[in-house]
Amino acid sequence: MDFGINIVTDRPIDYAVRVAQVAEKLGFKSIWIGETLGLKHPFKYIHHIAERTRRIIIGTSILSIYTNSVKKVSSYFANIVEIYGQRFIIGLGIGDKKLLEKVGVKTRNTFRDMVTYVDRLEEALNKRRVEIPIIIGSMGPKLVQYSCKVYGSILLNTVHPDYVKWVLRNLENNTKCKVYSIGPCLLEGDKNNLKAVKIAAALVLRGMNKYFLEEFKLNNLAKELDKLLESGKYDKLDKYEKFLLDNFSIYGTLEQVLNRVKELENAGVKHLVFGTPLYRNIGQIEVLGKALNLKQPT
Numbered sequence: 410m411d412f413g414i415n416i417v418t419d420r421p422i423d424y425a426v427r428v429a430q431v432a433e434k435l436g437f438k439s440i441w442i443g444e445t446l447g448l449k450h451p452f453k454y455i456h457h458i459a460e461r462t463r464r465i466i467i468g469t470s471i472l473s474i475y476t477n478s479v480k481k482v483s484s485y486f487a488n489i490v491e492i493y494g495q496r497f498i499i500g501l502g503i504g505d506k507k508l509l510e511k512v513g514v515k516t517r518n519t520f521r522d523m524v525t526y527v528d529r530l531e532e533a534l535n536k537r538r539v540e541i542p543i544i545i546g547s548m549g550p551k552l553v554q555y556s557c558k559v560y561g562s563i564l565l566n567t568v569h570p571d572y573v574k575w576v577l578r579n580l581e582n583n584t585k586c587k588v589y590s591i592g593p594c595l596l597e598g599d600k601n602n603l604k605a606v607k608i609a610a611a612l613v614l615r616g617m618n619k620y621f622l623e624e625f626k627l628n629n630l631a632k633e634l635d636k637l638l639e640s641g642k643y644d645k646l647d648k649y650e651k652f653l654l655d656n657f658s659i660y661g662t663l664e665q666v667l668n669r670v671k672e673l674e675n676a677g678v679k680h681l682v683f684g685t686p687l688y689r690n691i692g693q694i695e696v697l698g699k700a701l702n703l704k705q706p707t
Contacts (some may be wrong), residue, residue, distance in 0.1 A: 436703025
């Protein structure tokens with residue numbers, strides 16, 4: 410199994426570069442820069458990280474197809490590959506529908522929109538004569554099936570083995586797929602970021618598709634969490650703390666985190682990305698990296 414670290418752009422560029430450098434030195438395979446509406450765009454960070462690291466893979470987790478034009482994405486990545494070589498993955502997705510609604514974006518046929526977008530993106534990249542891996546972030550059965558068939562990979566927004574298994578059951582038996590998985594992560598003891606990991610887990614649950622929510626009977630909880638998140642009543646998430654941390658994050662002692670990693674590997678995950686708020690604590694990244702016995706770059 411390979412491992413990555415996800416970075417949110419609420420921290421300065423120099424800090425993000427430092428996280429990437431530490432991750433590379435420890436042997437993490439990848440760094441992922443998330444797009445959050447209202448924060449700095451990942452493109453403001455990626456080239457800085459590429460310039461000041463040697464080989465770590467840099468991906469986007471994710472770029473919304475509704476807020477990033479094909480021309481913008483294809484031009485940026487074509488240019489950056491020419492400068493720094495093939496170290497990049499274009500991670501695409503729908504994005505947080507609540508945030509999209511706030512900026513006036515309406516999502517109707519997301520499957521059709523995604524297929525149209527990636528077709529146009531590949532065409533634009535081909536014109537520039539560059540090949541860059543594309544990965545789609547989704548938990549929806551149609552997009553998972555499509556991404557695995559066309560690109561041989563999928564980025565799942567879950568770090569619970571039961572949820573991974575549920576998604577993979579929807580694949581055809583003859584479909585081989587490299588499963589990337591991303592989700593909130595924090596080691597126990599970091600009280601400064603405990604609130605952040607609960608919020609991150611709640612956001613993941615709120616954003617799950619209707620098939621998932623129906624399957625696991627989480628519709629009512631998703632609606633309740635949505636109200637709390639929209640009203641900013643984050644302290645009331647404490648009521649759901651254990652459920653959120655157990656099911657929508659990787660959280661606990663180092664031993665518990667390592668056990669979850671093993672469970673995810675057994676469930677079929679090949680590349681695990683430790684998400685927010687782990688990136689805020691470089692000390693924890695170092696502890697986790699050493700405990701994973703990652704292969705150090707030469």
